[in-house]
Amino acid sequence: MAGNIADVVANDPHIAKIISSEYSSVPEVDESLFSKDMGWHLSEFKRFLCLPYIIDDFADHEHERKPWIQELLALHGRKFWDYAVLGNALKQGNFVHLNGGFTPIIDMVVDAYCGPDKEALELLAEGFKQEHMAPAEYAYLPNSIKAMHVKKLKAYAHAILKFCEKQPVLQNVA
Numbered sequence: 253m254a255g256n257i258a259d260v261v262a263n264d265p266h267i268a269k270i271i272s273s274e275y276s277s278v279p280e281v282d283e284s285l286f287s288k289d290m291g292w293h294l295s296e297f298k299r300f301l302c303l304p305y306i307i308d309d310f311a312d313h314e315h316e317r318k319p320w321i322q323e324l325l326a327l328h329g330r331k332f333w334d335y336a337v338l339g340n341a342l343k344q345g346n347f348v349h350l351n352g353g354f355t356p357i358i359d360m361v362v363d364a365y366c367g368p369d370k371e372a373l374e375l376l377a378e379g380f381k382q383e384h385m386a387p388a389e390y391a392y393l394p395n396s397i398k399a400m401h402v403k404k405l406k407a408y409a410h411a412i413l414k415f416c417e418k419q420p421v422l423q424n425v426a
Contacts (some may be wrong), residue, residue: 254412257305257331257332257334257335257336258330258335259278259300260324260328260332261306261332261335261367264324264407265307265325266308266309266310267306267307267309268307268308268309269307270304270305270307271303271304271305271307271399272404273302273303273304273305273341274403274406275301275302275406275410276302277338278297278301278302278410278413279410279414279416279417279418280299280417280418281294281413281416281417281418281419282367282416282418283418284416285365285367285416286342286361286364286365286366286367287366287413288363288364290360290364293357293360294324294349294361294413294416296349296357297350297409297412297413298358298413300341300346300347300350300406301406301409301413302341302408303339303341303346304339305340305341305342305399306336306340306341306342307399308395308426309363310319310392311352312319317423321333321336321337321413324336341402341406342395342398342399342402343390344385344387344390345396347405347409348354348384348387350380350405350409351380351381351383351408352381352384352385352403356381356384358377358380358381358412361373361377361412362377363415365382365416367416372415373412373415373416375411375414376377376379376408376411376415379408380405380408380409383401383404383405383408385401
């Protein structure tokens with residue numbers, strides 16, 4: 253394999269564009285606001301926020317995108333999968349567990365939260381969960397609509413982390 257995987261993907265004729273994440277940094281969460289260790293749960297929000305948007309030109313997942321993925325996976329191995337599939341903000345598997353599914357991670361975060369103004373966090377979580385979209389519905393959206401949906405989810409995820417952000421400790425000022 254020549255070049256790094258980011259270059260291979262960026263130069264593939266089926267990739268329309270790659271858009272960097274709008275979040276280059278994420279809030280540092282105050283873990284003392286939780287009754288138990290929520291490190292992994294919160295890291296899933298952070299990971300999602302930093303993912304780029306990898307936009308391809310396929311209209312159909314099953315008959316067009318899937319064979320392309322299999323071909324590049326065979327050529328480039330796990331590096332391709334990790335970068336172009338697991339590393340793509342548009343892949344629903346990167347966010348569906350945060351606000352949907354059987355036990356959304358946001359519910360676990362809210363349940364463990366013991367800081368001030370829990371009601372405000374609950375409202376943020378409710379808004380985030382209302383943006384959940386069934387896989388069958390999401391799969392047939394055009395990439396432009398998927399990108400708008402994901403941007404909205406990222407805004408909620410960022411607001412949730414910001415709500416739980418570690419506050420600076422003020423030193424005695426003379």
